[in-house]
Amino acid sequence: MKEEEILPKLLSCFKETVEINQLIQKEINGKDIFDSYYESDLYKERIYKIQDLDTSIGILIGRLYKTSINLNYYYFDCPSQVYLNHIEEREKIYFDENIEADEKDFLLNEIQYFNNPEVNRSLDFGNFDCYSYGKYIDYEERFKITIRRKLEYLSQRLEKYNLTVDIQEETNIIDDNGNMIGYGTEAIVRTKIDKEIEPIETKSKNQLTANQIILLLQEIGFFIHPKIEDASKVKQAELISLITGLHQKNIKTNIQKLDKSVSENGANYQRDIDKINKILDDLV
Structure with missing residues (x-):
């Protein structure tokens, strides 16, 4: 499959998955949950089709990671090179929506963005077509490295504000209420003075x-x-x-x-x- 065919194929698979689920909901609407529909060949056929589509989406998501550089397609897990290509546009949108914000506010907002993968893992195809893809990927090394590179870039820009970012991998992501919202990489912003007083050792491979x-x-x-x-x-x-x-x-x-x-x-x-x-x- 050619690189330029990946996004249209992904969009088609997402749409078809939604359509089949809507059909299932329509068919069971108003029926008893123990209805024989769940044992019918029609229902099983629809479920098998969704499973096939899920497999295809997973494969295409994997391919998108490699080809998004040539496509210059931005999404949460895109390589850091693509992120840097879009950083000025993201900054402009942020300032347009938050007229009293400054660079520091934007950088902190970006770090918070990367701390919420479960919420922000979506693909925007335009024309209001936006689909979540988090369930189709695992916490693999390539995604760890990519998020790490983006956070390192943001940390460098925060140095002028006497701030730095500690990156903790393979951890549970906790929200302000103490609830787990995901598993992966967490970024914690600290003042550089705090870091000098309380140095945090870099996690070794065996830690x-x-x-x-x-x-x-x-x-x-x-x-x-x-x-x-x-x-x-x-x-x-x-x-x-x-x-x-x-x-x-x-x-x-x-x-x-x-x-x-x-x-x-x-x-x-x-x-x-x-x-x-x-x-x-x-x-x-």
Whole structure:
């Protein structure tokens, strides 16, 4: 498939998926949920078609990442080169909508934008055709590097305001209310003075993530210590934050995962469990 055919094909697949889902909703409208429709060949045919379309969309999204440089097509996960091609346009739009804003406001807004991948992963085809694509991609190395490059660029521009950006990868993204809104890369803005007083070590390849630390602490009996066991999760998170230097909200979210099943926490959770078990086994 030629590069210029990727976007039209993606748009066609998204539209067809929406149309089929609308047909299903129309067909079940007003019927009992236990209606035999769900066992019918027509329903199964529609579901199989949606699954085929989802597979095609996933493949096309992967191809778009590589070809968006030549297409100069901007979207959340586009390579940093494309982002830089569009940064002036994004800045102009921001200032048009926020007439009292300055460069610092814009840069901080961009960082917040990259902290919300689940909300901002959408493809805009024009003519009011905009579709979310987050479920079709995984947290892969290429996306980590791309977001890192964009944040590094924004951090450089913030230096004149005595600000810098700490980039934390493979972490749970927490909103202001303490709710997890995604998994991936988080950017935390700090003053440069704070960074000099409290240096944050760059994560090494083998450094444990917040969730892995919680799992390790659980395995060695941390949470059954009489004083810690009786403490609230907030207090437990505060203590672990003092030990690790990690964000308290992120720690609390991972502590809460201990009360859920592995399946509820997702495939990455089982991989974290396996990693901690291997670390402990290797001690013997």
